[in-house]
Amino acid sequence: MRQLIVTAILLSTTPVLAFDAITYKGTLGRSDILVELTDPAEGGMRGRYSYMRVGGDIPLHNLDGIDSIELAEEAPCSEETCILDADGAVTEPPIGGLWLLNFSADGSQLSGTWAPADKPGKTLYVALTEIGRRTLPKGSVLSPMGLANSAFSQIYGDGEPFTAATASYDFAKMDVALTEGPVQTLDGSSFRFVGDPRSVFAFPRIVALADGSSPEAANRALAERHATINLAAFSCLNTAYSGFSYSGHGISMDGGSLGDFDGENIALGYLSPTVLGWTESGSTWCGGAHPNNHFNSFVIDVRTGKQLALGKVLKDWVATRKIGDYDAVVDQAAALEAPEQYVWAAGQSLIDYVLDNYAPGDAGFAEECGIEELITTNLGLRFASDDKVVFTLEGLPHVIHACTEDLLTVSLSDIPDLLAPTASDYFPSLLE
Known part of the structure; x- marks a missing residue:
């Protein structure tokens, strides 16, 4: 019966006028996680969560708990567990875990348990603290996919700055230790490449400028661009789940893939106290008719961190x-x-x-x-x-x-x- 209830919820596409999505940070057992949930004032929470060591998202669906928050967590699809209908939609998404949570007295924390769906007697403790929230754009859909799409549309489509205020969940996901390459020099300035161990590819950061001026604005822009490519890579991981448009085409059955973003090639070609230029090239794909074969140049004003006209x-x-x-x-x-x-x-x-x-x-x-x-x-x-x-x-x-x-x-x-x-x-x- 629970499988049937969850299936109905997965197909729900309720558009909203103005609701907040709330970001929580905490632990599931011994693992560090981030969770984004719709505001309970809307009635029934839906969301997504991510293990910080992985980066991809897992869908969470409301189970209409009366005295507490009950959520169903999807399991990744496989050929055996996710059967597609004639339109390519999953008929019965698999459920991997069940969450039972309660708010603290002041509403800033959630705590409770997680249990595997096939072994409900085995539980792990969940402890979460609110770290941010964002107002969903008008017309957003209250679903895991709706949350992800609304964040992407704000960052990519609307051109909003990528900050804790505009994308609290995705911004917090970037808070991991980066690997650092050796310092290199170019025309009197110096830089190094850094990498997110989850997405592998390396992206530049300025170490020092030739005239001794601050590279802070430019490095902020580089970090933002690095993060947005990371998000695109993580979205490929997400497609292993029905709630994130699993289609069974081109994605491995063991939890999705990075869509070859881990092979993205970034080359820094120009660096001065006034101008920074780099190229991004590769072939990325995690569904769709064609891979994204690309070679793109980027030029920014070092002093402002903004795109150079x-x-x-x-x-x-x-x-x-x-x-x-x-x-x-x-x-x-x-x-x-x-x-x-x-x-x-x-x-x-x-x-x-x-x-x-x-x-x-x-x-x-x-x-x-x-x-x-x-x-x-x-x-x-x-x-x-x-x-x-x-x-x-x-x-x-x-x-x-x-x-x-x-x-x-x-x-x-x-x-x-x-x-x-x-x-x-x-x-x-x-x-x-």
Whole structure:
């Protein structure tokens, strides 16, 4: 009977107007865990939890306890335990554990027991303390998947800063000891790569800048980007569960996978007291029609930790539209002050410059890929040592991603006609 009740709950998709999701930190037995639950004022708590040593989430579903909080914890799917219907939905999700919790007198703590579903006489003690909460966006669904989706939409879609206030549960999940690589130097500044042992791939942090200024703002931005990639990796682990859209396709049956995020390649290419640039490349996939084959460049203003508006360096790098608004006329001056709110691309003078100066190393490859046409649609850039700009191809989808290549490298000082008046604010060598 309990299996039937839980199945009905798993299919519940109740949208909310405005409710809080509450984050708790504590222990289950000897293991450190994080738990996010919907506000009990909504009536019936739903949620997700994570072992800090793992990073992925496990769905929790309300069992309508009368005098206490009763939750059912899902078990990972396997071919035997999760049978899919004709639409690819799990018909009877397996239950791995049962929670029985009670609030403290002041409501800030939860305590109780966890028991395996197949051995209810064996229990572990649960102790949780509230550490934060967030208001769910309007239209969020009260379910484990709804909680995860709402956090992703706030961080990725809405562009909110990744902080304890905006994403208390996911932010707290990043509080683990990082591995540290050796200190390296680049043009007088120093950095090292650090790694989250759960997701493996390494990401840079600045150790010292050449002029002795503080790298705090830039390191904060690097940590935020590192964390958002971690969350994407952990979301692949989540797909082992019916409550997180298990489909049986492409995911191992032993608890999901990291979706090859553990093979993500991060390379730091430029570091000065004013500009930081790095690339992210790889092929990640945890469901869907195609893997995410990608090679992307990122450039930030070291002094602010914000995305650098490349139009302040190259005058014909322009905003083509505002994110989320396809019809608005773009105010280029406004876009330069809030570059993260816009989609950017090379203007015609930059495209013409690269077309005029591109010399293919392999004429056959260039012709087969249609490199000249791709330059007009997918021209990207990044910066390299000695204040050079590297023109490259970026954002090529699916199979054509194999045509990604660097096209042309040139010193900024050699292209004065292409530079914006503010270029020297970021590359002081241009004043020499």
